[in-house]
Every structure is written in structure tokens, then in C-alpha cells.
Amino acid sequence: MGIEIERKFLVTSDAWMQQGEPVLLRQGYLSSHPSRVVRVRIDGTKAIMTIKGKNVGASRGEWEYPIPMEDAKEFLDKLCEQPIIEKYRRRIPYAGFVWEVDEFLGINAGLVVAEIELPSEDQAFDKPDWVGEEVTHDKRYLNSNLITHPYSSW
Amino acid sequence: MGIEIERKFLVTSDAWMQQGEPVLLRQGYLSSHPSRVVRVRIDGTKAIMTIKGKNVGASRGEWEYPIPMEDAKEFLDKLCEQPIIEKYRRRIPYAGFVWEVDEFLGINAGLVVAEIELPSEDQAFDKPDWVGEEVTHDKRYLNSNLITHPYSSW
Numbered sequence: 001m002g003i004e005i006e007r008k009f010l011v012t013s014d015a016w017m018q019q020g021e022p023v024l025l026r027q028g029y030l031s032s033h034p035s036r037v038v039r040v041r042i043d044g045t046k047a048i049m050t051i052k053g054k055n056v057g058a059s060r061g062e063w064e065y066p067i068p069m070e071d072a073k074e075f076l077d078k079l080c081e082q083p084i085i086e087k088y089r090r091r092i093p094y095a096g097f098v099w100e101v102d103e104f105l106g107i108n109a110g111l112v113v114a115e116i117e118l119p120s121e122d123q124a125f126d127k128p129d130w131v132g133e134e135v136t137h138d139k140r141y142l143n144s145n146l147i148t149h150p151y152s153s154w
Numbered sequence: 155m156g157i158e159i160e161r162k163f164l165v166t167s168d169a170w171m172q173q174g175e176p177v178l179l180r181q182g183y184l185s186s187h188p189s190r191v192v193r194v195r196i197d198g199t200k201a202i203m204t205i206k207g208k209n210v211g212a213s214r215g216e217w218e219y220p221i222p223m224e225d226a227k228e229f230l231d232k233l234c235e236q237p238i239i240e241k242y243r244r245r246i247p248y249a250g251f252v253w254e255v256d257e258f259l260g261i262n263a264g265l266v267v268a269e270i271e272l273p274s275e276d277q278a279f280d281k282p283d284w285v286g287e288e289v290t291h292d293k294r295y296l297n298s299n300l301i302t303h304p305y306s307s308w
Contacts, residue, residue, distance in 0.1 A: 036235075051184065061228075065221060075190075078207065
């Protein structure tokens with residue numbers, strides 16, 4: 001198991017758009033239960049199944065398994081909760097860390113969030129000036145909740 | 155993906171007990187939703203994650219991934235729906251097929267079912283004389299339902 005420590009922010013301008021190559025992510029859930037999330041994701045040419053335990057603060061147990069691309073496609077199209085999440089992700093290095101900026105598509109179009117993964121909960125870090133309000137603890141922004149309560153319905 | 159064609163029966167005597175070595179299976183569910191079951195199983199020294207799609211007749215799409223034993227133990231103890239299922243399985247060859255006889259423990263103690271996996275839905279097969287009534291389509295006997303509605307509560 002890994003422990004994932006992630007903080008999530010809104011963005012305040014489009015300046016991120018000029019940075020990083022967009023990669024299309026398609027992801028869906030075999031379970032969106034907060035204590036046992038089972039996520040299927042196609043990230044460019046990689047297909048991954050990820051299990052996530054309960055959030056404790058900004059930390060969460062996380063286990064990843066590569067799976068065949070063909071299986072991932074079948075899960076996303078036929079088994080996962082619908083609709084699935086589609087978003088462009090840009091990976092933007094800044095001050096020693098990588099920011100992942102997710103630009104959502106479909107029923108979540110208009111939503112953009114920036115995430116940073118940290119080695120410990122109290123790790124200090126600098127924010128680019130297009131990074132705004134923190135939403136780490138706002139459950140509406142959980143990808144697993146954006147299926148049942150999409151941004152377009154807020 | 156494989157297609158799993160399985161038929162399930164009650165047993166009418168203890169004659170199966172003398173046959174086959176019992177192996178302890180421990181299994182739990184990260185999702186017990188009938189359209190997207192995610193099962194974690196420890197079968198002797200093997201640890202497996204299995205995804206199952208919707209039942210269509212006696213057939214069901216099934217995908218299996220080996221996972222590290224340590225991960226499986228953590229899922230069963232901490233993430234899966236509780237309580238988990240524990241049972242002794244005996245594999246008993248008979249007339250060209252293998253019968254799997256599951257003797258449930260814990261809250262499902264007293265329940266014994268015999269299953270046969272078939273290459274096609276119309277495959278003919280012979281039954282040992284300790285195999286009784288078919289319960290393939292009785293959803294109470296789904297392992298994923300035996301957690302919320304255990305045999306001891308019937």
C-alpha cells in the first residue's frame with residue numbers, strides 16, 4: 001500500500017493552459033463508496049485499477065494495479081457507474097513539485113482543479129499564482145462524487 | 155474477459171466430506187453491486203481480485219487479477235464490507251467435471267453448496283448422488299448476499 005497525500009485547489013486564471021501537454025484521462029468507478037473506492041483509469045496508453053481506502057485528513061491508503069487496456073475499456077463502457085469522468089490532465093512542474101491540472105469535460109465541463117501530491121501532510125510548498133482557494137476537504141470535488149453530482153448541476 | 159458458466163446446488167448428505175482436501179477460502183467484497191462485483195479472495199497461498207459483471211442466465215463476465223497477499227489481507231481486514239465470508243472448499247472430480255463443495259463458516263455455518271463450472275450453458279453433466287436441488291437462480295445463495303443476509307438469519 002502507498003499513502004496518498006494530496007491537496008486540491010481551484011484555479012484563478014487560464015495561465016496553466018499554456019503549460020504542460022494535455023493527456024486525456026478516462027476514469028470510472030466499480031465502487032464509489034468512500035471507504036472502498038475502486039477506480040478504473042485510462043491515462044494515455046496506460047490502464048490502471050486503483051483501490052482507495054477512507055480519507056484521514058489529506059491522506060488516503062492507495063493501491064494500484066496495471067490491467068490490460070482491453071479490460072479497462074470494457075469496464076468503463078459496460079460495468080462502471082455511468083457516466084464516466086473524462087478530463088484533460090496537464091502535469092506542470094513548479095518549485096520542486098508537480099501540479100496536476102485537471103480540466104473536466106462532459107457534464108463537468110467548466111470545472112478546473114489543480115492538485116499537488118506531497119511526501120507528508122506538513123510539507124511546505126509554493127503555489128503558482130494561478131492557484132487559488134483550497135478545496136481538499138470539500139467532498140463535492142471528489143471525482144467519485146462528480147458522477148452523481150456533476151459540476152453542471154451545482 | 156472470461157465468461158463464467160456456473161450452476162449451483164444444495165447437497166443432500168455428508169458423503170462429499172470424505173472427498174477432496176479442504177482449503178480455507180477467505181473472501182470479501184469491495185463492491186457487491188450485482189452489475190460490478192469486486193471480490194478479494196485468499197485461496198490457500200493465492201490472493202486474487204475478481205471483477206464480475208451482470209448475470210445473464212447462468213453466465214457472467216469475469217476478470218481475474220493476482221494481487222500481493224499482503225494487499226489482500228489488508229483489503230479483507232480493513233476495506234471490504236464486513237463481515238467477510240469464510241468457507242472450506244473441496245474440489246471433487248466426478249464424471250469429467252470438478253465439483254466445488256463450499257462449507258460455510260461463521261454467520262453462514264450450516265450452509266453447504268456444490269458448484270460446477272461448465273463450458274457452455276447447454277452442457278450435459280452427471281451429478282454425484284449427494285447433489286440435490288439446483289439453486290443457481292436463487293439470489294440468496296450469492297456469496298455477495300450472504301454477507302447482508304447470512305444463512306443463520308433465514
